Amino acid sequence: xxxDVTAVRPFLERGRxxxxxxxxxxxxxxxxxxxxxxxxxxxxHASVHLEFETMLQATVVGRDAAGAQRFERGDIxxxxxxxxxxVAELSARLHVPIGVxxxxxxxxxxEGLLESFHPTENVADDVLLLTRLIAGVRAL
Amino acid sequence: xxxxxxxxxxxxxxxxxxxxxxAGGFGVGKTTFVGAISxxxxxxxxxxxxxxxxxxxxxxxxTTKTTTTVAMDFGRVAVDxxxxxYLFGTPGQDRFGFMWNDLIQGALGAVVLVDSRRIxxxxxxxxxxxxxxxxxxxxxxxxxxxxxxxxxxxREALSINPAVPVITTDARGRSAVKETVLSLLDVVLHRxxxxxxxAE
Ligand SMILES: Nc1nc2c(ncn2[C@@H]2O[C@H](COP(=O)(O)OP(=O)(O)OP(=O)(O)O)[C@@H](O)[C@H]2O)c(=O)[nH]1
Ligand SMILES: [Mg+2]
Numbered sequence: 001x002x003x004d005v006t007a008v009r010p011f012l013e014r015g016r017x018x019x020x021x022x023x024x025x026x027x028x029x030x031x032x033x034x035x036x037x038x039x040x041x042x043x044x045h046a047s048v049h050l051e052f053e054t055m056l057q058a059t060v061v062g063r064d065a066a067g068a069q070r071f072e073r074g075d076i077x078x079x080x081x082x083x084x085x086x087v088a089e090l091s092a093r094l095h096v097p098i099g100v101x102x103x104x105x106x107x108x109x110x111e112g113l114l115e116s117f118h119p120t121e122n123v124a125d126d127v128l129l130l131t132r133l134i135a136g137v138r139a140l
Numbered sequence: 141x142x143x144x145x146x147x148x149x150x151x152x153x154x155x156x157x158x159x160x161x162x163a164g165g166f167g168v169g170k171t172t173f174v175g176a177i178s179x180x181x182x183x184x185x186x187x188x189x190x191x192x193x194x195x196x197x198x199x200x201x202x203t204t205k206t207t208t209t210v211a212m213d214f215g216r217v218a219v220d221x222x223x224x225x226y227l228f229g230t231p232g233q234d235r236f237g238f239m240w241n242d243l244i245q246g247a248l249g250a251v252v253l254v255d256s257r258r259i260x261x262x263x264x265x266x267x268x269x270x271x272x273x274x275x276x277x278x279x280x281x282x283x284x285x286x287x288x289x290x291x292x293x294x295r296e297a298l299s300i301n302p303a304v305p306v307i308t309t310d311a312r313g314r315s316a317v318k319e320t321v322l323s324l325l326d327v328v329l330h331r332x333x334x335x336x337x338x339a340e
Contacts, residue, residue: 051246052187052214053157053226084155086226088214092183099187117154119246124275127336129223130248130329133158136219137322140177 048106048116052098055084055117056105062113069113072096072104077113084117159226160324161243163269164253165261169281169311170229171213173253176317178215178227185212187242212243227321240268248328249275251320253311256280256288259297266300275327279309279320 050056058066058081066077075094079085087105091098108114120126162170175182187210213229228243244250250269254262262278269276280287280294287308289297295306305323310316 051157051159052228052243053159053224053246055155055157055224057154086157086216086224088185088212088226088228089183089216092185092214097186115154117157119157119159123158123246124248124328125332125335127329127332129156129158130325130332133219133223133225134322134325134329136223137217137225137318137325140217140219140318 048109050087050102050105050116051119052088053086053119055086056080056090056109056114057084057117059112059115062108065113072100073108073113076101076105076108080114153222155224156222157224157226159228159247160321161240161247161250162227162229162253163250163262163265163276164231164281165255165258165265166231168253168255168258168261169283170231170253173251173281173309173311173317173320174213174215174227174229176312176314177217177321179218180216182213182215182229185214186210187212225321244272244274247274249277249324251324252276252278253309254278254280254294254298255283256294259289259294262298266298270300275324275331277305277307277320277324277327279307279323281311282308284310284312 056076058077062077063081066074066081068074069077072094076090079090079093085093087098087101090096090105091101094101105114105116109116120129123129162173164170171182210230215227215229217225217227219225228247230240230243250265252262252265252269266276266278268274278294278298278300280291287294291306291308298306300306305327307320307323309320
């Protein structure tokens with residue numbers, strides 16, 4: 001791409017500020033923060049990297065053990081019991097920040113309570129998958 | 141249903157998640173766009189976004205790191221028996237650029253929604269995707285009415301590479317949204333094909 005093309009954009013001269021928050025953002029989920037963070041045991045990083053769209057499903061072992069899991073651990077296993085759900089969906093449905101879901105779900109994966117379906121590596125070069133995706137979207 | 145008899149049944153291939161990003165200024169129609177094609181009503185989640193702004197102040201060169209929590213809307217479409225397309229709608233919000241690295245990781249590309257009355261609101265998103273080489277298309281949400289400017293005028297105001305598609309869309313219309321997504325996927329596929337033939 002020609003770098004000059006972008007240079008003329010009057011980036012700092014806009015009249016309007018862009019930072020007014022969206023209407024709904026004030027609502028948030030104020031009650032979930034502390035408890036959710038407690039269960040990550042203070043760790044900020046997960047043992048397995050999960051993308052927002054990585055899908056998770058309870059294993060047979062996980063389903064059997066769901067009742068014995070506390071807090072978000074149990075919630076996550078139960079929510080993705082019948083169908084695989086993405087990290088983002090778990091976060092939204094549990095009202096827990098994505099980062100917390102990532103840490104807890106990574107533990108559950110390591111312990112064999114969940115299985116994961118990761119995005120395809122180098123998906124942008126996967127002509128077969130892209131072709132299939134396009135055909136599928138066209139047929140929607 | 142017996143757990144034991146079901147236990148050996150493991151799907152040979154599970155779902156394949158793919159994602160695209162719907163970006164643009166506040167109120168441009170991102171959530172509406174996602175909702176028009178999604179199988180589920182758009183959900184909202186929170187993610188910490190880290191932005192770095194560089195500048196010079198009294199103590200010299202500084203890089204300020206700010207972490208903000210950004211609400212992200214997203215939807216999901218079962219495209220076929222395996223492929224699940226996720227659409228993440230998120231605002232561009234920082235005057236100095238913003239870091240969406242987490243979100244954009246593995247994304248096929250982006251639709252930058254533009255309101256032709258407030259074209260400049262899309263600049264942060266354009267700058268971001270251009271600087272990272274993320275494929276994108278520009279879609280002017282017509283808000284059910286007339287365009288305030290011609291497509292060519294908008295393209296000129298955006299000063300984007302002539303190869304980037306600039307199209308109109310209707311964020312409320314399923315078929316318009318479908319076409320917009322397809323135009324992005326077309327760009328992505330052509331890039332993939334070009335890279336493949338370049339590698340031969
Ligand atoms: N008439 C009309 N209204 C629209 C259209 N697209 C969006 N809207 C309305 O514009 C408002 C903002 O749309 P949203 O989809 O919430 O926009 P957004 O980009 O998600 O907004 P934020 O997440 O707050 O940045 C809503 O009231 C929509 O109903 C459109 O094509 N025509
Ligand atoms: Mg929105």
